[in-house]
Amino acid sequence: MPVPEDLVARRAALAARLSARLAEPDVPLAELRELRERLDLLDGALAERRPPAGRRLAAWLWPLLAVGTVLLLAATLPIGRVPLSLTLKASALSLALPADATLGSWPLDGEFRAEGFAALESPDAALRQAAASGPLSQGLGLRAGELSVRALRLPAGAQLRLQAQPKALAVDIESSRSPVLAELELRGAATLRLGDMALAHDYPHGEWLLLRAGEAARPERAPPPLALALGSTAPLRLQGLRPTWLRFTERSQADAGAVQLQSSLQGGALTLPVTGQTLALGAGDTLEIDGLKVERCELLAGASLQLELSGSAQGLRLRVGDFERSLKPSWLEYVARHHLAQLLWGAAGLLWGALAWLRRQLAGAPLS
Amino acid sequence: MSVRRIVHRAAAALGAAALSSWAQGFDCAPLEPSRSRAPAYRAVAGESRCEGFFEKKISQPFVELVSLTGGAVPAAAVASAASAAAPLELRAASPAAVRLVIQPQRSSPFYRVDAALPAGQALRWDASAMLAATGLQLADLGFLALLDGGALAPVLLGPPGLQPRRVTAVLRVSVTVSSVAWRSYRLGANGAMLSAWSELPNSRLFAWQRIGLPIELPADAGGLRVDVQAIGADDGRALPLLQFAIGGTHDAGP
Numbered sequence: 001m002p003v004p005e006d007l008v009a010r011r012a013a014l015a016a017r018l019s020a021r022l023a024e025p026d027v028p029l030a031e032l033r034e035l036r037e038r039l040d041l042l043d044g045a046l047a048e049r050r051p052p053a054g055r056r057l058a059a060w061l062w063p064l065l066a067v068g069t070v071l072l073l074a075a076t077l078p079i080g081r082v083p084l085s086l087t088l089k090a091s092a093l094s095l096a097l098p099a100d101a102t103l104g105s106w107p108l109d110g111e112f113r114a115e116g117f118a119a120l121e122s123p124d125a126a127l128r129q130a131a132a133s134g135p136l137s138q139g140l141g142l143r144a145g146e147l148s149v150r151a152l153r154l155p156a157g158a159q160l161r162l163q164a165q166p167k168a169l170a171v172d173i174e175s176s177r178s179p180v181l182a183e184l185e186l187r188g189a190a191t192l193r194l195g196d197m198a199l200a201h202d203y204p205h206g207e208w209l210l211l212r213a214g215e216a217a218r219p220e221r222a223p224p225p226l227a228l229a230l231g232s233t234a235p236l237r238l239q240g241l242r243p244t245w246l247r248f249t250e251r252s253q254a255d256a257g258a259v260q261l262q263s264s265l266q267g268g269a270l271t272l273p274v275t276g277q278t279l280a281l282g283a284g285d286t287l288e289i290d291g292l293k294v295e296r297c298e299l300l301a302g303a304s305l306q307l308e309l310s311g312s313a314q315g316l317r318l319r320v321g322d323f324e325r326s327l328k329p330s331w332l333e334y335v336a337r338h339h340l341a342q343l344l345w346g347a348a349g350l351l352w353g354a355l356a357w358l359r360r361q362l363a364g365a366p367l368s
Numbered sequence: 369m370s371v372r373r374i375v376h377r378a379a380a381a382l383g384a385a386a387l388s389s390w391a392q393g394f395d396c397a398p399l400e401p402s403r404s405r406a407p408a409y410r411a412v413a414g415e416s417r418c419e420g421f422f423e424k425k426i427s428q429p430f431v432e433l434v435s436l437t438g439g440a441v442p443a444a445a446v447a448s449a450a451s452a453a454a455p456l457e458l459r460a461a462s463p464a465a466v467r468l469v470i471q472p473q474r475s476s477p478f479y480r481v482d483a484a485l486p487a488g489q490a491l492r493w494d495a496s497a498m499l500a501a502t503g504l505q506l507a508d509l510g511f512l513a514l515l516d517g518g519a520l521a522p523v524l525l526g527p528p529g530l531q532p533r534r535v536t537a538v539l540r541v542s543v544t545v546s547s548v549a550w551r552s553y554r555l556g557a558n559g560a561m562l563s564a565w566s567e568l569p570n571s572r573l574f575a576w577q578r579i580g581l582p583i584e585l586p587a588d589a590g591g592l593r594v595d596v597q598a599i600g601a602d603d604g605r606a607l608p609l610l611q612f613a614i615g616g617t618h619d620a621g622p
Contacts, residue, residue, distance in 0.1 A: 105428075105608060123553050123561065123595070146605055187606045205549050205565035206597050206606050 007049075011042045063354055074335065078328035079274065081291070085310040088268025088281055092163040092250035093305050095243035103152040103238060104183075110167055110231020112142045112149065114182060114211055116224045122209035126201055127192065134194035137224070140211070145188020149230060150208070153181040155219065162305060163250065167233050169301040173226040178214025180223055235302030243297065246289040246309075266304055270318075275329045275337055282320065290315030394418070394484045397469075402478070407501065409480060416484035419498070424478045431548070431598040431610045434473045434578065435510030435538035439526025455492035458511065460485055461531065461617050462521035466513035470498065473510040473538055475576035477502050485513065490528070510538055519591065519613040531617065537581040537594070545598040545607065547571050550581055552594045562592055572601070583614070591616035 018035040021027045115138065120131035131140075154160075155177035163170040173180055187206035192199040214223030230236060250264040268281040281287060291314025300306040316327040335343050394411075396418035401408035409420035438461055460466040468491060470481040479502050485491045495506060511523035522535040539548065548571035552562040571579055586592055596610040 123551075123593075148608070150608060185606070185609055205551075206609060208595070208609055208611070 007042060007046055011039065011046065014039050014042060060358070063357060067350060067354075071332065074332035075330050077331050078326060079331055079334050081293075081312045081314055082316055082328045083273050083310075083312045084289075084316065085271045085273070086268065086289075086307065087309075088248075088270075088287075088307050089266040089304045090248045090264045090268075090307065091266060091304055092161065092248070092264040093299070093307065094159065094161045094247040094249065095241065096157070096159045096245050097154060097242060098244045099156050099242060101154045101158070101240075101242065103154070103240070105148055105150045106230055106232065106236045107146075107148045107234075108230055108232050109147075110143075110233065111229070112147060112184065112231060113139065113229040114226070115139045115228075116226035117180075117182070117211040117213045118223075119212040120209055121212065122207060124201075124203075124207045124209070126199065127207070127209055130192055130194055130197065130199045134197050136194065138195065141193035142184065142186065142190065144186035144190035144203070146206075147184065147186045147190075150183040150185050151181070152228075153179075153183070155180065162238075162299070162301060164301055164304050165229070166303070167231060169230045169232070169236050171228040171230065173228070175214075175226075176222045177219050178221055178223050179216050179219075180213045180226055182211040182228065184209050184211070235300045238299040238301065241297045241299060242294050244290075244292050246287075246292065248287055268307075270327070272327065272329065275333050277329075279318070279327065281318070286317075286319040286324075288315065288317045289313050394482075397480065397482050399423075399480065405477065417481065418483075419481040420479065421501070422478050422480060429541075429543040429600060429607050431539055431541045431545070431596055431607050433512070433520075433537055433596075433610060433612055434471065434540050435512065436520050436522050436535060436612075436614070437511050438522040438524050438532035438535040439530050455494045456506075456525070457490045457528070458485065458493055459490045459524045459528070460513040460521040461524050461535075462513065462515060462615050463487060463617070464515055464521075464615070466515055466521050468493075468523065469512040469514060471510050471512075472502060472504055473508050473540065473578050474504070475540070475542075515615045519615040521615050521617075522585075533585050533587075535583050535585060535614070537583055537612075538578050539581055539596055539598075539610070540576060540578045541573050541598050541607070543575050543607070544601040545571070545573050546601040546604070548573065548579060548596065548598045550594060550596045552583065552592045554586075554590070554592055562586065565597075571598075573598075585614070585617075589617045 014035065018032070018039060021032060021035065117140070118137050120127065120136060120140075122128055152171075154173065155175055157177060158173060158175040158180070161170075161172040161174075163172075185206060185208050187203055189200070189202050190207075192201075213226055214221060248263060248265045249261045251259050252262050253259060263284045263286045265281055265285050265287060266283050270279045270281055270287070271277070272279075292311055293313075294309065294311040296308070296310045298308045317324060318327055319325075394416040396409065396411055399409050399422040401410060402421035402423055405421040407420040409418060409422040411418050458468060460468070465487040466485045468481075468483045468485045470483075470493070472479060479498060481493070481498060483491055483493065495509065498504070498509070499506065511525070513521040513523045515521055522532070524530055524532070526532070541548070547567050549565050549567045550563075551565045554562065568579060568581060573579060581594075581596070583592075583594065591614055593611065593613045598607045598610075599605070600607055
């Protein structure tokens with residue numbers, strides 16, 4: 001029940017009058033007694049209307065609880081998307097490409113090997129006949145004076161596994177759609193290996209060939225897993241990658257022939273501009289990045305894979321040993337860093353409100 | 369000018385831009401409009417056309433096709449384009465609709481026109497705006513007609529009714545090359561080689577120099593594919609092959 005303002009005012013006026021009359025010398029005792037009694041009656045009425053002590057405590061506590069809950073939520077809930085910049089070295093890398101992608105071109109000074117492709121196209125009849133005579137899908141090897149992968153065309157949703165090898169980059173492709181195309185150009189003395197057969201031919205003016213897995217007419221049929229090895233002593237640059245997720249794992253042979261996955265990270269640094277944090281990534285740490293939106297992604301594949309990435313991610317987890325944690329900052333950390341002035345003004349406003357509310361509560365308390 | 373008037377004008381301009389690109393159903397090329405030169409590449413209000421300067425970054429050595437035409441620009445048009453505005457009549461040697469691209473044959477400036485050219489129709493295009501903005505002459509312009517699927521149709525510059533058997537491709541190299549060679553063929557079931565590799569005469573070119581490649585179209589009016597190879601003068605290595613297809617004049621396929 002609320003305490004009426006007029007009762008409080010009347011009590012204050014009565015108390016003031018009593019003390020004034022007490023100060024005067026010739027005031028009749030009856031008048032002073034009457035004033036005292038009226039004051040007691042008013043106190044009684046006010047005390048009846050005031051909430052009991054327990055409810056008063058609850059009323060005091062709820063703003064504190066509300067502020068505490070907001071702070072707890074802000075400190076616990078992570079922000080939806082975290083901007084990041086990442087530089088790292090790894091021996092292997094897996095990624096998913098959500099949209100159609102064309103990668104390349106890569107000049108190769110070593111052998112190009114491909115497994116899983118079903119068809120070979122070229123204006124050169126010798127290359128076409130050689131491909132038709134052997135089991136192309138079981139593997140093709142190609143060397144030439146000048147050899148380059150002009151383009152690797154991947155349908156949307158393809159997953160790539162890149163593994164740095166001595167003087168080569170291994171690329172495994174899994175795609176749920178067709179076709180996957182590899183376009184090659186060669187010039188000079190060339191050797192094509194197909195199973196046991198080898199075809200040597202000189203191409204003074206150059207030639208191109210196209211390897212195809214899956215049919216363009218039936219894009220919903222998945223081609224078999226494809227394996228490429230790009231032989232090069234110079235590092236190969238992969239630009240324009242737009243992955244949605246990244247994993248840094250490689251397969252290793254465990255006891256009894258079982259294959260297990262282990263971290264392929266060799267080291268790096270992850271910077272989160274939201275918190276201004278830079279985390280050192282150690283060799284063997286496990287980093288998982290999901291929901292990526294890439295602004296820049298460059299990969300240099302030499303003796304190891306060097307990745308430079310900037311963008312934002314929805315999921316960012318790091319596992320060091322058995323300790324796994326999300327690296328996404330909380331809303332409180334975000335607000336504290338980027339909206340400090342607003343946070344301080346907000347806190348000051350809240351404090352002022354709480355104090356005003358407390359003062360009003362205290363103003364209604366009895367004087368005696 | 370009052371704020372209300374500015375807002376009103378901006379809304380009208382936005383509406384016009386949206387209307388011009390939407391109503392005509394024509395998309396501009398995915399280019400980055402120029403930030404420093406005007407007019408920047410954008411849709412032209414009320415027309416199926418985009419035009420202007422754009423930004424370009426060049427990375428690796430390449431040989432590219434900048435023009436594929438049949439016939440020659442009539443002398444009268446050259447004279448009138450130099451003096452006043454007289455629209456050029458551009459047609460494509462194809463029964464299908466094409467996307468016309470007009471760009472300088474020279475390496476700069478980065479100015480480009482994209483326009484829709486409906487099947488069997490001619491586009492009357494006024495070159496004076498492009499020539500005035502770029503300071504180029506009509507002979508410096510390259511014309512390409514892109515078919516759906518990536519093949520090209522020759523752009524016909526001569527009088528109506530002309531169906532030339534020989535077309536000219538203009539090639540441009542980004543680095544100094546020691547030679548340029550080419551061949552033409554058909555792919556597919558009747559994959560016949562139309563011409564073996566042959567070196568173009570006087571094809572030692574400086575960076576950004578152009579060279580004309582005369583191509584005989586097949587007598588049966590079918591399409592063909594062309595490969596062009598240039599050998600870098602510095603390292604003797606081949607530049608990436610330039611491959612393009614010319615659609616047949618009786619169908620849209622190469």
